[in-house]
Amino acid sequence: MAVLLTTLVVGYWQTVMAFHDRWASSVLGYSHGYPVLLILIYVLYERAGHLKALPRRRMPVLLPVLFLLSVGWLIADLVQVQIVQQLLLPAIVLLWLGAMFGIRVLLALLTPFLLIYLAVPVWDVLVLPLRVITVAVVQMLLK
Numbered sequence: 001m002a003v004l005l006t007t008l009v010v011g012y013w014q015t016v017m018a019f020h021d022r023w024a025s026s027v028l029g030y031s032h033g034y035p036v037l038l039i040l041i042y043v044l045y046e047r048a049g050h051l052k053a054l055p056r057r058r059m060p061v062l063l064p065v066l067f068l069l070s071v072g073w074l075i076a077d078l079v080q081v082q083i084v085q086q087l088l089l090p091a092i093v094l095l096w097l098g099a100m101f102g103i104r105v106l107l108a109l110l111t112p113f114l115l116i117y118l119a120v121p122v123w124d125v126l127v128l129p130l131r132v133i134t135v136a137v138v139q140m141l142l143k
Contacts, residue, residue, distance in 0.1 A: 004096065008089075014077060015085040022121055033119035043112040054104045062099040062106075069095060083122055090116045 009016060023033030044051075069092050076084035094113045098106030 004093070008093065012073070012085075012089055012092075015073070015082070015089050018082045018086060019089075019119075023119065028121070029124075030119055030121050036115055036119040040112050040115050043115075044109070047108065047112075051105060051108055054108060055102065056105065057102040059099050059102055059106075062095050066092065066095045066099055083120075086120050087117075087122060090120075 019033060022028050022030045023037075025031065069088050073085055073088040073092060076082075076088065090113055094106065094109060097109060
């Protein structure tokens with residue numbers, strides 16, 4: 001795990017800092033990112049006993065998918081598309097864990113890792129349509 005964390009911080013520095021910039025700002029609307037990360041860490045801590053009991057069998061079949069996601073992240077980094085980098089990073093971490101510890105560990109970690117997508121700034125595109133729907137519903141109810 002120390003190797004994974006070191007690799008994440010060093011190898012994916014720009015994406016980690018983009019998460020930090022977004023999550024540390026109360027103006028940008030994603031200040032819930034760090035609490036979501038803490039919830040993920042807490043769930044992993046609570047499930048540690050269950051995860052240790054799971055059979056561990058490396059899954060080299062996941063390595064090509066992990067490689068493709070990493071290449072996708074690299075391409076997104078080269079063309080400076082942060083949202084794609086931020087979408088791919090949790091999937092890269094999850095697939096790495098699955099490749100190292102097996103499919104049962106991957107499935108046990110899938111739900112907690114999906115939580116992190118609540119703090120990825122991809123939801124901004126929904127703000128305007130949801131605002132329009134809200135205004136329409138309120139106007140209809142007021143009539």
